[in-house]
Amino acid sequence: MSTYRDRTHRNSTRATVLRTVATRERRSHLSAPRVPTVGIDIGGTKVMAGVVDAEGNILEKIRTETPDKSKSPKVVEDTITELVLDLSDRHDVHAVGIGAAGWVDSDCSRVLFAPHLAWRDEPLRDALTARLAVPVMVDNDANTAAWGEWRFGAGRGEEHLVMITLGTGIGGAILEDGQVKRGKYGVAGEFGHMQVVPGGHRCPCGNRGCWEQYSSGNALVREARELAAAESPVAHGIIARVGGHIPDITGPLITELAREGDAMCVELLQEIGEWLGIGIANLAAALDPSCFVIGGGVSAADELLIGPAREAFRRHLTGRGYRPEARIVRAQLGPEAGMVGAADLARLVARRFRRANRRRVERYERIGVGLLPTRGWVSGR
Secondary structure: OOOOHHHHHHHHHHHHHHHHHHHHHHHHHHOOOOOOEEEEEEOOOEEEEEEEOOOOOEEEEEEEEOOOOOOOHHHHHHHHHHHHHHHHOOOOOOOEEEEEOOEEOOOOOOEEEOOOOOOEEEOHHHHHHHHHOOOEEEEEHHHHHHHHHHHHOOOOOOOEEEEEEEOOOEEEEEEEOOEEOOOOOOOOOOHHHOEOOOOOOEOOOOOEOEHHHOOOHHHHHHHHHHHHHOOOHHHHHHHHHOOOOHHHOOHHHHHHHHHOOOHHHHHHHHHHHHHHHHHHHHHHHHHOOOEEEEEOHHHHHOHHHHHHHHHHHHHHOOOOOOOOOOEEEEOOOHHHHHHHHHHHHHHHHHHHHHHHHHHHHHHHHHHHHHHHHHHHHHHHO
């Protein structure tokens, strides 16, 4: 895909075409109950966009790097617009859903804060709606991932579901009876910042001992690098793999070595899994869901991580042995969960938009019909 700078002029023309087509055909196309929509997942390193049909199938997917966080919000909006317009060359675009790595208000319109982007109380929904002339939905990326798994993945059929995303940190979402629970101010589900170790590791949020400092990609890499820097005998395998260059130790490499049987990497994933299970037991005491879905990049370790998590969950669950236990499963949609969920939530927004338009038309028609006899009676006189 060419860069945004290379295509600015052509995009301005395409944006006009998209706006015209949307205005002319929105009513007829959105009257169909199963229209394709675009989902966008924005993280700290990548922006992924895809066209998704009503069954959750990805018809096409493209991605680009996330602009540096020092850039203005408009730069990120430009990137999103570029991806949508690129997809609109080959697909009908009726609505756009965005899953953003940050706090989104309860109206799903403003990004209150995004740690990896220059969004501070940013009116993202309205800004993109004006540029794309189609309905736009904005939500937290963990919420969109949870929705995707509930609709099409590991959470299908569950009435009470909690999603936990293990990446650089820990994100989360709560679904009950088909509704995402966002809280009064839209920031529910920030499980990663529950304090589990008073006075523990410092967290970028400003507190100490947050859960994500013990069960996340960052925690996994930190522990491995510390052992390697200390030249611990148990770290010889990973030191050899990176040629002694400790900054090259990453989460995917640790998982790869663990699958190959490296004892230290297996042990590190077990420790991360145990902390994961402890946190899940706390969430079960507070929320009592029927299912926990574990997603995010670290979940690629599968049973090396989730097996120890299940064991720790059973050991720390309040009332263990006298209550039903929630299932703990790995997400099925992988890194596309947030994108698929955002697209599906956008489809609901598009339907509401269509119904609102239809009601406005019907109201105007009723007003017109009501005025006609009066005008006729007056002209008859």
